[in-house]
Amino acid sequence: MLWLLAVAVPLLVWFLWWAWRKKQTLVAQFVQSRLLAQLTVGVSQARLKIRLVLIVFAVGCALLALARPQWGFDWEEAKQRGLDIVVAIDTSRSMLAEDVRPNRLARAKLAALDLMKLAKSDRLALVPFAGAAFLQCPLTLDDDAFRQSVEALVVGIIPVGGTALTEAIETAQTAFKEGENYKVLVLFTDGEDHDSNALETAKKAAKAGLKIFTVGVGTPNGELLRVTDESGATGYIKDEQGNVVKSRLDEELLQEIATVTGGFYQALRGANSMETLYEQGLAPLPKSDISSRLVKRYHERFQWPLALACAALLLEMLLPERKRLPRRESLVSAGKAEWGKAVAALSLLLAVPLAASASSASAKRLYEDGKFKESQQEYERLLEKDEKLPDLKEAAKQYEDGKRGEAEQEVTRALQNAKPGDARLHFNAGAAAYKAGDLGKAALHFMLSARDRELKLQERAFYNLGNALYRAGERGPDANEKISRWEKAVESYQGAVQLDPQDADAKYNR
Incomplete structure (x- = not known):
């Protein structure tokens, strides 16, 4: 705002000078210069100049007040309220399916970063899982740390193959502190569970206060799993019997897991999927204090220049243009x-x-x-x-x-x-x-x-x-x-x- 002060005040001075010159030109068209001084003898030129100075001063002070000058500060404890959210991402080989572009894992990683941008005041943690799970990034407000952890995810980061939803749920629970009520798990997976205990584990987690929101990555029709060997040749993954493996999205299981914990299922379809998940599922949840720190609270001083501006305008309105001269008293006055x-x-x-x-x-x-x-x-x-x-x-x-x-x-x-x-x-x-x-x-x-x-x-x-x-x-x-x-x-x-x-x-x- 200081640049506005530096520009506006000279412009105002120029405008007032231009208006005065314009007024003088118009007056000269009606009154001869030798008569003008006599006709305006009662007008105080000094007071006119003072009034113009007061106007410029008032505008300058008003602009200075808009700049919100601050000096002096106090230390205050600032508490940040938000949610604790654990993001679990499936890194099993089925996430290489290309039924969503470029593939399921890449789309899940992009969606997790979109969720991070929406959860500005929330702490986030990351749990990758396949046949096992581990806490890669603990709960943090550091977006850069969470982003780097997500970008580092690749298929095979978990040496144990398969998809163990039970492991993901149990590991996510360890990221939360004891006694906190609203624990949130956002689970990105295609739902191909190789462990039949996932639904029972979800019910136990719900009793412990965990809400699970499942995000389905892929399509119900599924896709063959294409792989490239060391020589660059492309092939498809086959099972033990030699049959080509086709991975499908199991939406029914994911809906059941979310429902029993009080969350809901969200299919990853378009760019607005995470916005819908956050606004309808996460944002309404009660938030708690997740961090506190001492911050400087600077004292606002805009009141001073604002008061000076008001005083200058009031003085300008009260200051008359005409000189004060004695008047002759008379019983009959036309004035x-x-x-x-x-x-x-x-x-x-x-x-x-x-x-x-x-x-x-x-x-x-x-x-x-x-x-x-x-x-x-x-x-x-x-x-x-x-x-x-x-x-x-x-x-x-x-x-x-x-x-x-x-x-x-x-x-x-x-x-x-x-x-x-x-x-x-x-x-x-x-x-x-x-x-x-x-x-x-x-x-x-x-x-x-x-x-x-x-x-x-x-x-x-x-x-x-x-x-x-x-x-x-x-x-x-x-x-x-x-x-x-x-x-x-x-x-x-x-x-x-x-x-x-x-x-x-x-x-x-x-």
């Missing part, structure tokens, strides 16, 4: 409720509408009740009532359509007719229009109120004009129009800062 933390700095600097005249009290009440459209209409009615201004609907429409020149002409005509007190009514009308979503009229009203001689009113008008222009830019039909309106918004915030250098919100927004 927190409508924009959330993403554009909180665009909160309107609108307290309770400015006191204008007694006649505007109803408009103020409508505003305080949240009826912003009705409040806007009431303020505009008051402005039109005294015929102080022309109708601003056309100017607002021109402004929304991007016809800033025509809109400014309407504003200029309005300024020529303005009278003292109009500025406060326009400010309040702009506040109501902004809240009502009528950004065109809001901007025009703030522009008119910004021409007042009172510097504080000018500063508040410029600030809210910037907010209205920013919102109008978001609704712009295309990228150029958005940029144009945002540039004007920056100019308005700059005007507010010039009037009040301590205006933190205006500095933040510009």
Whole structure:
């Protein structure tokens, strides 16, 4: 897993760099570079870099945890549970029959090795037999020792001819330790028994706790026994009367021996014969402790890098991208409720509408009740009532359509007719229009109120004009129009800062 750590972390760093470059390219298509720094003034580049470092660190720690680091250890006693299995293989001359290829003995040896591969946690012993039997390999967990013993088997390894199943069963019993319950014998033979006591011996072995699973090697039809003499001539084995000997598989005897001991008979036919024998016969048997040894148990330490990865991800999620700047408190704010933390700095600097005249009290009440459209209409009615201004609907429409020149002409005509007190009514009308979503009229009203001689009113008008222009830019039909309106918004915030250098919100927004 360490190689994955060495590859994945550089790839992640490259991917994050590529994603950042891609993002910069996309942003450049919508925002001019000279404006980008002003529009992203609230974003902390240092915090962005820290968040990227935290992500890379978290991924690296997670991959390190997957590698399962370990150090420190304790000695523990490890007990291995399994079966004790004695494998007995017939090595008499009848195993030279070729009714199974290449011959019976070769097939029996291959099957014994297949059984060894299946019995991974079991101890195995080997007993070759013919007219007699002996323990060639005692019970062992050493697969190499068992394999070498099996491969060394040849016909004639037992000098006594014939097939003595009784000798095989009795010798197998000597391989087991006293007191163990489940003793297993797997008997590979063609079943040609020259000793009629095999079935009785099997019954006695069953009482001693031995289970015998017989494996029939050969075919019931049998095969002539072919031999080759020293000169290379091929002939057939004959009995004492001179008749050619034909060896046949005695399945009936093998079935009886297996049945009386609680095992079963398995004919050696295909590649899956040993798998069937082990899964259906041996695997279900209860296993006992067959060995114990002291082993090192290393202490897992993956929890440490995993905890660091979780902590880094949590810190990355909690670390904001934006700088923490002071916010101006106001009773009427367009920021927190409508924009959330993403554009909180665009909160309107609108307290309770400015006191204008007694006649505007109803408009103020409508505003305080949240009826912003009705409040806007009431303020505009008051402005039109005294015929102080022309109708601003056309100017607002021109402004929304991007016809800033025509809109400014309407504003200029309005300024020529303005009278003292109009500025406060326009400010309040702009506040109501902004809240009502009528950004065109809001901007025009703030522009008119910004021409007042009172510097504080000018500063508040410029600030809210910037907010209205920013919102109008978001609704712009295309990228150029958005940029144009945002540039004007920056100019308005700059005007507010010039009037009040301590205006933190205006500095933040510009």
